[in-house]
Amino acid sequence: MSATADPSTATADPHGTAGHGHGHDDHHEPFLAHHFESWQQQFDAGKLGVWAFLVQEVLFFSGLFCAYAVYRMLHPEVFEYADQFLSVPHGAFNTVVLLFSSLTMAWGVRCAMLGQRNGLIGCLAVTLFCAALFLGVKAYEYSEKYHAQLIWAGADPLTVSPSGMQAGAGHLLELDPEKRAVGEQLEERLASTLHYLEFGMGVVGLLTLAAAVGIYYAKPERIGLAVVFGAISLSAIAIVIGAMASMGIHHMMHASGHEATADSEAEAAHMAEAEDEPPVHTATPGTAEIAGSTHGASVKAELSRPQRLGTFFGIYYAMTGVHALHILGGMVVLTWLLARAVKGHFTPNYFGPVDYVGLYWHLVDLVWIYLFPLLYLIG
Amino acid sequence: MATILETRHADVMPLGHAPQDNYLTHGRGFLSWALTLDHKRIGVMYLCAVCSAFLLGGIFAMLLRTELLMPKNGPEDVFLFTRDAYNQLFTLHGAIMVFLFIIPGIPAALGNFILPIMLGAKDVAFPRLNLCSFYLWLVGALFFVLMLVTGGLDTGWTFYTPYSTSTSTAVVTAVFGAFILGFSSIFTGLNFIVTVHTMRPPGMTWFRMPLFLWAIYSTALVQVLATPVLAITLLLLIAERTLGIGIFDPALGGDPVLFQHFFWFYSHPAVYIMILPAFGVISELITTFSRKHIFGYRFIAYSSVAIAILGFLVWAHHMFVSGQSAISAMVFSAITFTISIPTAIKIFNWLATMYKGSISYATPMCYALAFIFLFTIGGLTGLPLGTLSTDIHLHDTYFVVAHFHYVMMGGTLIAFLGALFYWWPKMFGRMYHERLGQISAVIVFLGFNATFFPQFIMGAKGMPRRYANYLPEYHAWHVASTIGAYTLGIGLVIAAIALIWGLYRGKRAPANPWGSATLEWQCSSPPPHNNFDAPPVVGDPYAIHQLVYDPDQSAWVPRQEKIVESEAMLERHTDAGTTGH
Amino acid sequence: MKRFPQCGCVASDDRTNGSNRKQRNVFMAAHAHDHAEYNPIGHVASKPMLLTVFFLLVGLTALTIWQGTQLELGTWELIIVLVIATAKASLVVLFFMHLRYDKPLNVFAFLSSLLFMSLFIGLTLADAVNYQPEVSAKEEDAASP
Ligand code: HEM
Numbered sequence A: 001m002s003a004t005a006d007p008s009t010a011t012a013d014p015h016g017t018a019g020h021g022h023g024h025d026d027h028h029e030p031f032l033a034h035h036f037e038s039w040q041q042q043f044d045a046g047k048l049g050v051w052a053f054l055v056q057e058v059l060f061f062s063g064l065f066c067a068y069a070v071y072r073m074l075h076p077e078v079f080e081y082a083d084q085f086l087s088v089p090h091g092a093f094n095t096v097v098l099l100f101s102s103l104t105m106a107w108g109v110r111c112a113m114l115g116q117r118n119g120l121i122g123c124l125a126v127t128l129f130c131a132a133l134f135l136g137v138k139a140y141e142y143s144e145k146y147h148a149q150l151i152w153a154g155a156d157p158l159t160v161s162p163s164g165m166q167a168g169a170g171h172l173l174e175l176d177p178e179k180r181a182v183g184e185q186l187e188e189r190l191a192s193t194l195h196y197l198e199f200g201m202g203v204v205g206l207l208t209l210a211a212a213v214g215i216y217y218a219k220p221e222r223i224g225l226a227v228v229f230g231a232i233s234l235s236a237i238a239i240v241i242g243a244m245a246s247m248g249i250h251h252m253m254h255a256s257g258h259e260a261t262a263d264s265e266a267e268a269a270h271m272a273e274a275e276d277e278p279p280v281h282t283a284t285p286g287t288a289e290i291a292g293s294t295h296g297a298s299v300k301a302e303l304s305r306p307q308r309l310g311t312f313f314g315i316y317y318a319m320t321g322v323h324a325l326h327i328l329g330g331m332v333v334l335t336w337l338l339a340r341a342v343k344g345h346f347t348p349n350y351f352g353p354v355d356y357v358g359l360y361w362h363l364v365d366l367v368w369i370y371l372f373p374l375l376y377l378i379g
Numbered sequence B: 001m002a003t004i005l006e007t008r009h010a011d012v013m014p015l016g017h018a019p020q021d022n023y024l025t026h027g028r029g030f031l032s033w034a035l036t037l038d039h040k041r042i043g044v045m046y047l048c049a050v051c052s053a054f055l056l057g058g059i060f061a062m063l064l065r066t067e068l069l070m071p072k073n074g075p076e077d078v079f080l081f082t083r084d085a086y087n088q089l090f091t092l093h094g095a096i097m098v099f100l101f102i103i104p105g106i107p108a109a110l111g112n113f114i115l116p117i118m119l120g121a122k123d124v125a126f127p128r129l130n131l132c133s134f135y136l137w138l139v140g141a142l143f144f145v146l147m148l149v150t151g152g153l154d155t156g157w158t159f160y161t162p163y164s165t166s167t168s169t170a171v172v173t174a175v176f177g178a179f180i181l182g183f184s185s186i187f188t189g190l191n192f193i194v195t196v197h198t199m200r201p202p203g204m205t206w207f208r209m210p211l212f213l214w215a216i217y218s219t220a221l222v223q224v225l226a227t228p229v230l231a232i233t234l235l236l237l238i239a240e241r242t243l244g245i246g247i248f249d250p251a252l253g254g255d256p257v258l259f260q261h262f263f264w265f266y267s268h269p270a271v272y273i274m275i276l277p278a279f280g281v282i283s284e285l286i287t288t289f290s291r292k293h294i295f296g297y298r299f300i301a302y303s304s305v306a307i308a309i310l311g312f313l314v315w316a317h318h319m320f321v322s323g324q325s326a327i328s329a330m331v332f333s334a335i336t337f338t339i340s341i342p343t344a345i346k347i348f349n350w351l352a353t354m355y356k357g358s359i360s361y362a363t364p365m366c367y368a369l370a371f372i373f374l375f376t377i378g379g380l381t382g383l384p385l386g387t388l389s390t391d392i393h394l395h396d397t398y399f400v401v402a403h404f405h406y407v408m409m410g411g412t413l414i415a416f417l418g419a420l421f422y423w424w425p426k427m428f429g430r431m432y433h434e435r436l437g438q439i440s441a442v443i444v445f446l447g448f449n450a451t452f453f454p455q456f457i458m459g460a461k462g463m464p465r466r467y468a469n470y471l472p473e474y475h476a477w478h479v480a481s482t483i484g485a486y487t488l489g490i491g492l493v494i495a496a497i498a499l500i501w502g503l504y505r506g507k508r509a510p511a512n513p514w515g516s517a518t519l520e521w522q523c524s525s526p527p528p529h530n531n532f533d534a535p536p537v538v539g540d541p542y543a544i545h546q547l548v549y550d551p552d553q554s555a556w557v558p559r560q561e562k563i564v565e566s567e568a569m570l571e572r573h574t575d576a577g578t579t580g581h
Numbered sequence C: 001m002k003r004f005p006q007c008g009c010v011a012s013d014d015r016t017n018g019s020n021r022k023q024r025n026v027f028m029a030a031h032a033h034d035h036a037e038y039n040p041i042g043h044v045a046s047k048p049m050l051l052t053v054f055f056l057l058v059g060l061t062a063l064t065i066w067q068g069t070q071l072e073l074g075t076w077e078l079i080i081v082l083v084i085a086t087a088k089a090s091l092v093v094l095f096f097m098h099l100r101y102d103k104p105l106n107v108f109a110f111l112s113s114l115l116f117m118s119l120f121i122g123l124t125l126a127d128a129v130n131y132q133p134e135v136s137a138k139e140e141d142a143a144s145p
């Protein structure tokens, strides 16, 4: 099959029955699939496949961005109002974590291409760690919003639809306005939720670590399984660290002279300027009463609360939630890569999977690069 | 299916070139099928699966038509089904036909089998992903079954909000099923794109690819670009229904028109996922059975891609009366008309291919001719629907029902049947029953028109779609339509008999029963596990005139060879044979 | 096409099923003398490049935070935020995802996803903006009985 073969008479020999005559013994390589002619062809096919998959991912996320764009365009006041509840320091921390994980991932691909096994293992582990760290911070943010009852429309007892209907009935989750926490109370409840999380993850981390070590010594041939347990342990610990770091960031903000002890108190603080705000739809008096029975400050806050705040949080949770699911998916494939890297599967000829997962991981980072400013910085 | 075919492996082919080992006999037992990575076996499994789905959807259709035999007096008057049951029936019929049958039908079942062989490749680029697609299909189908037993579905196949967020039927199960089926479709498309780009053997240039491959390739582009939007839409719909995220539900401040945008951004391109592969099939059939080189190869190839892309620009023509803005309605209506250009290009090229060809009326060709007639009617009736003023009257009437059945059933299903008859000898190594096949084509054609043509008239007179009851003035039309449906059903049963009969009693198929020049006919029937025993010769896929039928060998042979042989017989050695190319 | 940024060399490779494989490998092997960081299949990202990109990304993040929290720019804010985000995204795509060194087909695939995404969002948004006044009017009717 020379490069100069006349195409009109060229014959295809795609299946190697006669292929052994070609004089390349690629077919004996363990990771070269039988239907590919060369490493290059296998790599190119995989790479195009991953790019096609990323195209699919972009269009998948485009639905969320479209919903965001439409509501943002039609109801800018909701977004401006809601922005105050999103903590920029936490978002920024997570942004840098993801950027760093992208760096280590790209570095890992480099190591794989150069056949540096230890470097690859290290990079993958750090990437996995960062991924879990991100989730830890996200867990903090979600719990905080949950206790402050900053939540999507169907669960939000204060959502009143434009047609005047009180919403919330018939959905899986519906919060009780009485349980809404602000200030000190919020901080307490948040801390206790996070303690449960940290405790649970700590236990998981230790148990899986023990399992990993146990397997490694008892059955060294099952090294892959040991790595999987090790990766779970690493992730659990990273989640704990992420949650603790978020609490730390929270306290730092508090210490550095911030007025509000919790983000939701920004809602009350925000009230002072409510008069200068562009006109927002006000909730019905009935709602204000409900809120008033809980906390004096929020009565006034509810007055400036725009309709469709629930829709904003619906979009917020949908976007960040789907993104977090992608992070989780990334952690699964990173764990798989880690196990294979430890087993020494990757060579300069066969590093495709590392590269493909890398591309996916960068895309997840890419989405966050847009989510962060669109959600946290537009005020 | 495996066992039937394995038994006849014992008596080997008459002509001596029979493969000892073909893909059907290569490995036995349930697991050799369930875990196979062979695209041909996956294609066959898909074929069985989508045909079962078609059967189920077809039964629902017959029940619907039977219910419509009688007009009822008031809401309490029940003929066969309650109004609720009727709503469920048409929803299930639509959802099963669209998501489980038509979308995977030609690409996943036939495409999987044919594409790599036509391309001259050993397999698709990602065999494991291919198997994964099939299992995703199965899981999606299981969710549909689960939905059936846990409350059914009555939203229509379109899942429009706010009804889908408020009805008490099993919307979440169904929607999750459709979500999974979406990924099955995406992975199939992805696999085919990569296969076409990276697995072409030397000599197989883009413009040597058969038009079926161009069509499947264009389809794959749409699958990868459009389906993810459906996936996120359905995910958000699930979140809307379970959590109430307030994006689509107006009771929570959401926007139902937005849902329709999301839905149709996928679902209009999806109608091209359904029809493009059918176009590809028809291009193959018309040229083969007219024994002429395809006319306007490049135009047909490019028009597939053009349709795939233009198809993304017209989605809001489904929303003319949904409350979209006047300006979008105008823009989308205008773009809708441009779609007819590439579509018409195809039709004219097929007609030009047939012109002065020597047409034979083998069953696949009968279906191909039926396709051209029916699809043309279906496409032309799309124009009054795309016209703003007329659509206000026609929207949500039986006119729309007739339109999309002419394109989807008269188009895609008919092409699917034609393709099945055409490739059946290749897939299973036996010829179908020709006479029965032809009869089935005629009955299907007549039954189809009897079913759906009256619906154009009813619709234009104002009969709304999705109703179990109607005014007495429509009675005659409904009866005609139902009788047509029974006829159609009988035609389809005959077609099935003609095919299945072939598995047991059919003549053993030669490698190339039709004298086609595409690569799949160069390998034996059924193909060997690795597709080709000897490297295929890649040339012009439509050089049909270079193949002539040799009654001595009862096979199609290259013209040149034939000349040489007959000359050898006459012992007149000239160099004429070498000029045959 | 492979580009070697350090020396500006360009290696063309015909990837159609490696028909030119031998030829190219010879060329690449010769090239490997100049570049210790050699891989037979793809472009290897250099350490300084990776680090530079990372620090640029962090810098742009800081910039966007400063701009988003400290500056009051009104409607410009959204645009600037998006411009910076796009700059960051381009860095990631071009270097971390090495699209700059990738085949044109993959570049094309990625760009097409952006094209179809903007079609989807653009046309939907255009419609939503135009029908919203009607919706708002109805909402106000409903709110004031
Ligand atoms: C050839 C050009 C075509 C044009 C101009 C066209 C136009 C239209 C229009 C404007 C509608 C909306 C009617 C209404 O709801 O008021 C419609 C509905 C429909 N069309 Fe077409 N169409 C074309 C081809 C096709 C093809 C090829 C298919 C499928 C293979 C198809 C499948 C459908 C379906 C399924 C619906 C109804 C969807 C529903 O509401 O349930 N159309 N068509």
Ligand SMILES: [Cu+2]
Residues within 6 Å of the ligand: B267, B268, B271, B314, B315, B317, B318
């Ligand atoms: Cu349409």
